[in-house]
Amino acid sequence: MHSRTSRSRQLFERAVASLVEGGSSPSRGPANYGDNPLFIERGAGAHIWDADGNKYLDWMMAYGALPLGHAHPRIVEAIVEAAQGGTLFAAATGIEIEVAEMLRRMIPGAERVRFANTGTEAVMAAIRLARGFTGRPKFIKFEGHYHGWYDDFLVNAHPQPVASLGHPHDPVKIADSSGLNRRALEDTVVVPWNDLQAVERALEINRGQIAAILSEPVMANMGVIPPAPGYLAGLRRLATEHGALLILDETVTGFRIAPGGCQQHFGVAADLATFGKALGSGLPVAAITGRAEIMDGFAWGGVLHYGTQNASRIGLAAALASLRELQRDSGAAFTHLWRIGEQLVAGLNDAFRETGTRAIAQGIGPMLQVLFTDRRAISDYREFCAYVDRGKYRRLALALFEQGVYMSPSAALHSVSSLAHTEDDVRFTVDAVRKVLGDGGF
Ligand SMILES: Cc1ncc(COP(=O)(O)O)c(C=O)c1O
Incomplete structure (x- = not known):
């Protein structure tokens, strides 16, 4: 039993009696989240809270459906x-x-x-x-x-x-x-x-x-x-x-x-x-x-x-x-989305280099993903299938939950910046990644 997320665990056990795999899309269940999917109760700005009251900085943003963040x-x-x-x-x-x-x-x-x-x-x-x-x-x-x-x-x-x-x-x-x-x-x-x-x-x-x-x-x-x-x-x-x-x-x-x-x-x-x-x-x-x-x-x-x-x-x-909102101030929103996304990519790549982790952060502007690979870039599906260690990414994402950072645990998906994310959020995330990588196993 994970004591930090025991309420989510209880909800999951109850959910599986009524909902296939405890939810309404396989991507929300054990296939991605292992045996303890988190139940999310609320969101505000760049953050979400689970059923146990744990707070997470959310880079998944409902698979990209929330350009302004939660509850704008x-x-x-x-x-x-x-x-x-x-x-x-x-x-x-x-x-x-x-x-x-x-x-x-x-x-x-x-x-x-x-x-x-x-x-x-x-x-x-x-x-x-x-x-x-x-x-x-x-x-x-x-x-x-x-x-x-x-x-x-x-x-x-x-x-x-x-x-x-x-x-x-x-x-x-x-x-x-x-x-x-x-x-x-x-x-x-x-x-x-x-x-x-x-x-x-x-x-x-x-x-x-x-x-x-x-x-x-x-x-x-x-x-x-x-x-x-x-x-x-x-x-x-x-x-x-x-x-x-x-x-x-x-x-x-x-x-x-x-x-x-x-x-x-x-x-x-x-x-x-x-x-x-x-x-x-x-x-x-x-x-x-x-x-x-x-x-x-x-x-x-x-x-x-x-x-x-x-x-x-x-x-x-x-x-x-x-x-x-997205069009206010002559498109300043898009400048923000790109700046935060690019800063996160740069910060993550620095962290991988400094810790000797064989991984890259790859993306374009507001969209990015961490790929555990020896390659300098992944440019198509076959390279992804051949050279990306999806299991390592999943372990990273699940470990980041414990540091208060929420990214989709599927390597095939991605993270996005939103108008609610700040430069402090980028620093918080990169520090959390460094900590997890420092704990070893990657
Ligand atoms: C490129 C692309 N097209 C279509 C879809 C399907 O969208 P929806 O989940 O809203 O049906 C997705 C969902 O992730 C997608 O990534």
């Missing part, structure tokens, strides 16, 4: 005010126009907007739209990219033993789940990322059949792996040459890397882009944006996309308040 006063106010007027009408509302107009101003190429609730739903709708628009059945997805839990996307999404991956010219398709529709494996063309020749080859082999190239613009589900210089522009060119759409899944990078996401940061124009997580600042709000000619395919009688909860008034009130 503007978000709380917006939610309360919206709730007082009714939470959901499942009818057209004015606030829907306001948020859509704001997204059109912020996001390059966002001529039209469609709201959904989760990243998974947004990408599902975008892929259906791409198939409907092009009349083609297949799409290209990259090894190690996660786009949600829908059948078509759960192919080669999670880290695997490197021996099972096959030749990079013809990756073995690996279903990440039982129960997938068999067509998912046939119609999802899997290709290594950061390798334009591989994409070109796949487009040639499947000539006339690829509706879309679907990519995370920064890999955020295999640690954090930025695109090689010119890679996203290369995807754009190849998609155009082959009559396929380019869909950038900005579920993680949206409202984090830049006001207009990676399209703005890297200067690349997608045909469609998908957003979730940070958009709703803690409420389930997602969006598909893109060229009018394509997006108008969602009109009645065309490509169907429904949702009772789409564009809930309460969710959009939170989104509007959050987007306003």
Whole structure:
């Protein structure tokens, strides 16, 4: 029994009688947290508290859904005010126009907007739209990219033993789940990322059949792996040459890397882009944006996309308040997110160097991950599978809990900075990491 977290332990024992693995997503249970998942009771700013009253500096931020931190006063106010007027009408509302107009101003190429609730739903709708628009059945997805839990996307999404991956010219398709529709494996063309020749080859082999190239613009589900210089522009060119759409899944990078996401940061124009997580600042709000000619395919009688909860008034009130905060003072928020993220990466790398730990902190601006590896950088899924010691990272993250620092214990995920994080928080975290590494075993 861990006495420090005994209340969490009791809750977990009670939870498993009612909830599979004690929760509502496997990532919250023993697969990541071992035999004693922490139960979180409240959050404020950059901190969260568990059921035993232990305080943690939170770098997970609900997997990136909280760009302003926990319980930001503007978000709380917006939610309360919206709730007082009714939470959901499942009818057209004015606030829907306001948020859509704001997204059109912020996001390059966002001529039209469609709201959904989760990243998974947004990408599902975008892929259906791409198939409907092009009349083609297949799409290209990259090894190690996660786009949600829908059948078509759960192919080669999670880290695997490197021996099972096959030749990079013809990756073995690996279903990440039982129960997938068999067509998912046939119609999802899997290709290594950061390798334009591989994409070109796949487009040639499947000539006339690829509706879309679907990519995370920064890999955020295999640690954090930025695109090689010119890679996203290369995807754009190849998609155009082959009559396929380019869909950038900005579920993680949206409202984090830049006001207009990676399209703005890297200067690349997608045909469609998908957003979730940070958009709703803690409420389930997602969006598909893109060229009018394509997006108008969602009109009645065309490509169907429904949702009772789409564009809930309460969710959009939170989104509007959050987007306003992020855009105040000419984008000072993004400067802060980048500064804190980069300071954390630098501080962690100093700590690894000084303690002789074979690990790197790797990221881009507000997104980062600690990777236990002998390599100087990890640049794709196969390198991650071959050279990253995930078990060591998990031990580090679990040991950091005891120092009051909360990072996701999954090496494949990542940490994010928020507006609530400070330079003191960076120092606190780096000191905690030094202490854990000093205790040995890494
Ligand atoms: C890049 C990416 N796309 C889509 C999703 C799915 O989003 P959601 O969990 O909101 O369904 C995720 C979730 O982590 C993601 O990282």
